[in-house]
Amino acid sequence: MSLDPVQVMKGQDPMPNTCPSASNGNSQASWDNSKDIHENVGSTKKPKSGPVRRARKVEGGIFFPKPENAVTIAVSSRVLFRTEKEQKVFEQKGIEEYLRYQVEHENEPFAPGPAFPFVKALDAVNNRLRELYPDSEDLFDIVLVTYNHAHVGIRLINTINYHNLFIERFCMTGGSSPIGYLKAWHTNLYLSADAEKVQEALAEGIAAATMFMPEKQIEVSETQLRVAFDGDAVLFSDESERIFKAHGLDKFFEHERENENRLLDHGPLKGFLEVLGKLQKKFYAKGHRMDCPIRTYLVTARSAASSGIRALKTLRAWGLEMDEALFLAGAPKAPCWRKSGPTSTLMTRCFMWRVL
Numbered sequence: 001m002s003l004d005p006v007q008v009m010k011g012q013d014p015m016p017n018t019c020p021s022a023s024n025g026n027s028q029a030s031w032d033n034s035k036d037i038h039e040n041v042g043s044t045k046k047p048k049s050g051p052v053r054r055a056r057k058v059e060g061g062i063f064f065p066k067p068e069n070a071v072t073i074a075v076s077s078r079v080l081f082r083t084e085k086e087q088k089v090f091e092q093k094g095i096e097e098y099l100r101y102q103v104e105h106e107n108e109p110f111a112p113g114p115a116f117p118f119v120k121a122l123d124a125v126n127n128r129l130r131e132l133y134p135d136s137e138d139l140f141d142i143v144l145v146t147y148n149h150a151h152v153g154i155r156l157i158n159t160i161n162y163h164n165l166f167i168e169r170f171c172m173t174g175g176s177s178p179i180g181y182l183k184a185w186h187t188n189l190y191l192s193a194d195a196e197k198v199q200e201a202l203a204e205g206i207a208a209a210t211m212f213m214p215e216k217q218i219e220v221s222e223t224q225l226r227v228a229f230d231g232d233a234v235l236f237s238d239e240s241e242r243i244f245k246a247h248g249l250d251k252f253f254e255h256e257r258e259n260e261n262r263l264l265d266h267g268p269l270k271g272f273l274e275v276l277g278k279l280q281k282k283f284y285a286k287g288h289r290m291d292c293p294i295r296t297y298l299v300t301a302r303s304a305a306s307s308g309i310r311a312l313k314t315l316r317a318w319g320l321e322m323d324e325a326l327f328l329a330g331a332p333k334a335p336c337w338r339k340s341g342p343t344s345t346l347m348t349r350c351f352m353w354r355v356l
Contacts, residue, residue: 069137069138070137070139070140070141071138071139071140071141071188071275071279072141072143072185072186072187072189073119073122073140073143073187073188073189073191074142074143074144074145074178074182074185074189074190074191075115075119075142075143075144075145075190075191076144076145076146076192076193076194077144077146077148077156078113078146078192078193078194079114079115079191079192079193079211079212080112080115080116080144081110081111081112081113081116081156081159082110082112082113083110083113086098086101086102089101099149099151099152102151102152102155103151103154103155105155106152106154106155107155107158109155109158109159109162109163110155110159112163113213114211114212114213115191115211116163117220117221117222118191118225119142119165119167120165120222121221121222121224121225121226121293122140122142123140123165124222124223124224124225124293125140125225125279125293125294126139126140126166128283128288128293129279129282129283132283133282136282138278138282142165142166142167142169143167143169143187144156144160144167144169144170144171145173145178145181145182145190145192146171146172146173147173147174147175147176147178148172148174149172149174149175150174153170153172156170177197177200178197179197179201182201182204182206183204183206187206187207188207188271188272188275189207189208189209189272190206190207190208191208191209191210191211192208192209192210192211193210193211193212194210195210198210207268207269207271207272208268223293224293224294224295225276225293225294225295226295226296226297227276227297228296228297228298228299229269229296229297229298229299230298230299231298231300231302231311232264232300232302233267234267234269235266235267235270235273235298235315236264236265236266236267236270236314237264237265237266237267239264239265240252240255240256240307243255252307253303253306253307256306256307256310259310260310260313261313262310263313263314263317264310264311264314266318270318273296273320274318276294276296277296277319277320277321279294280292280294280296280321295323296321296322296323296324297322297323297325297326298311298315298322298324298325298326299326299328300326300327300328301328302327302328303327304327308325312325
């Protein structure tokens with residue numbers, strides 16, 4: 001519940017609904033007409049130097065987590081990297097020039113986007129898990145999902161190698177919806193810049209959120225995965241949120257007192273918190289509770305005295321722990337998020353993630 005509504009879209013770079021990375025699926029003909037563009041355009045610049053690409057080795061070769069055991073995180077190219085310049089080329093010159101530009105600049109890596117620290121933190125957690133459990137496949141498996149044409153794939157691969165990211169799974173749909181692929185992969189979380197596709201994923205039962213750039217750059221951890229969740233309409237259902245909106249604060253408090261011992265229904269991101277909790281327990285079992293690379297936060301506008309107990313009882317009944325719980329009684333949440341320095345923050349209503 002948000003007693004003090006936050007403008008979650010503030011600071012988001014506007015993107016058209018018909019761009020190649022956020023298509024409504026009607027641009028297939030344009031993609032098909034671009035088959036030969038890579039044959040007519042050569043790379044004009046040498047690759048920029050970057051960190052040495054590291055491979056993850058296990059006995060028998062390179063390690064690839066199996067999809068059925070891994071925690072699958074699907075990330076769109078627009079939230080992993082900054083693509084505003086390329087977006088302008090598409091808007092001003094059309095699809096053909098856009099693809100030509102991408103091929104001409106395919107050896108120039110994209111700059112990190114809003115999901116970049118999140119992905120780096122996932123990688124750090126994987127490294128720690130592998131040290132403690134060398135044979136375990138309970139790891140994060142990151143999939144890059146993009147509406148782009150395959151011609152852009154070379155630049156994306158070059159960028160991933162440049163930034164030393166371990167992403168082996170790609171899905172380049174050429175303007176088609178990726179939701180069917182997300183379901184087939186049993187995706188645990190989908191992060192995108194396209195709010196419509198996020199809503200489509202949620203409707204299919206896939207935990208999803210819209211990410212966007214903050215108004216100003218703030219340094220966040222890339223070695224500890226810090227995730228802050230709102231409560232109502234995110235971890236929990238929007239039952240109490242609806243009562244607050246329809247009848248006001250007094251009725252909300254009355255409803256919570258009357259239902260104190262009745263558990264809240266689950267919200268769209270409960271499953272992802274369960275996944276994080278499962279991985280945290282693997283660190284706890286090895287004596288690493290105090291230096292666990294995963295840390296979770298509950299940041300809610302609920303009041304601890306009047307409505308917090310129901311939320312805590314629900315989490316306990318679910319067998320879920322929160323490292324920190326902040327009941328703000330309607331006070332602004334942003335200062336608390338900045339204090340904790342989360343890698344990503346989940347916000348209410350539109351299920352938005354925001355790097356703070």
